[in-house]
Amino acid sequence: MNAAVAGAPVSFGVFELTPEGAQTVSPDAMCEALQSAGYAGIDLGPAGFLGRGAELRARLARFGLELAGGWVQLPFSEDAAFEASLAELDDALRLFADAAEAGPSRLPLPTLADSGSAARSASPGRGAAVDPLSTAAADRLYRNVERAAAAVRAAGFEPTFHHHAGTFVESPDEIDGFLAHSDVGLTFDVGHLVLAGGSLADGVRRWGDRINHLHLKDVDTARVHEILASGGGMSEVWSGGVFVAFGQGDVDIAGVMDGLSAFDGWVVVEQDVLNGPDVAIDQFLRERAADQRTNRDALRAWL
Template structure:
């Protein structure tokens, strides 16, 4: 993908997060995205559908497949051989869609979902094992034709700045690239622009998400789980409506950046999913121009 082909893409998380990944749910999202003006959507091929069928389906809405995500806990709960086979299947689908990169992330470690964004239950051995497991999966993805980009996510084993740095520095640029999420970085106490500058030579994709200030401090959300914080609608904000300095974020991205700009608002702050995406798209069209 060249710099001239960078797209404003959408991730339909709020459509399926409670309703499920059904055809009807995705059709609603794709209709909204087409009407709003998006031209690309996170590549999320339903079970039983071939890559060619998926391309035809989203193409009917004027959409192209965009950067997807491979997710694994990467900790002691996984069978590494099974994760490797899952990675091979995932890569085959993504490459068949014409994609050359993917986000890779750790999510849903129970202790961290219960007490998010503070590195709950840190264990040095778990971190080392997760880095090794992630490295194995990254090498498999690269061998299959996909460039893996670490995607920061609250609730996973690579949650805090120290953990993300360990992962990126231990594995190195030949194994893993960088695909930041501005919102998840900020929630975990990491300044997005500074962190992007630190790993700018490895960036291949980005999720643009904003945060309200209300629940960023740990004491302000004491006793609330990840899901409960999210459901307040006072965590995630449509880009430009929260505290993230997107001018600094965009200035930190290299001029030669050739990835998509993906809008992702896991829990819209407004009542309508469509309106949330319209607000986000209009902001992106003005800001990224």
């Protein structure tokens, strides 16, 4: 495997759904924790979190990190909403360009994802039943992904598409459908495939030659089943301790890594957490930093 390992702000509770008013780990404290644990890169996180322009480049250089990728969620199945969201894509691409000015060893991958729907987000793993995507809407999704991919490539980057629980590309069948209609590579997220009821071993076999980005996480499947059985949605998944440090869950990390031995790209370690407004941020940082040391050490047999 010719790859590099990156961490992610979401592993420190920093992402688009961080609760209003919640204390968050600072970008410098996060980068320092990842650097000390031996990571080579970091994902972008919310636009501007790591800075912009010279500030972004200086922060990455100070901690010896490169930008691995970044989440760009767009409403691909609705034409009007997609048009209105293109400014968000343009903003993200400017940030990728800012980071790329430093001449990194690997270019970051803008990580496209569908925004799904409220009904799907409330019923992860059951999206096709609770909110099926019509043929016309699926055609719009594929067409608009191609438009976004063209913009990414015009900016000098290669796109990747993230299948994600609670969106319109969630299940193995939906992933198959997407790949059949697009030449964009796949961000293989082991945790979200588990949430969608898919088999990791089967996913590696089916999509291995299309995977150009890897999001690696461990999952407490008993906790997943408990949350979903009680009617919980993605918010409860993120806040419910589903994603755990490597070795504490049920994901066959070794099987995924061995199965993707030919993979060449970024392995982004994600341990999604959603911290509440009353979190003790110093203790939270210590716990998250310890988890990321555990996660990085678990991959040293391969990287």
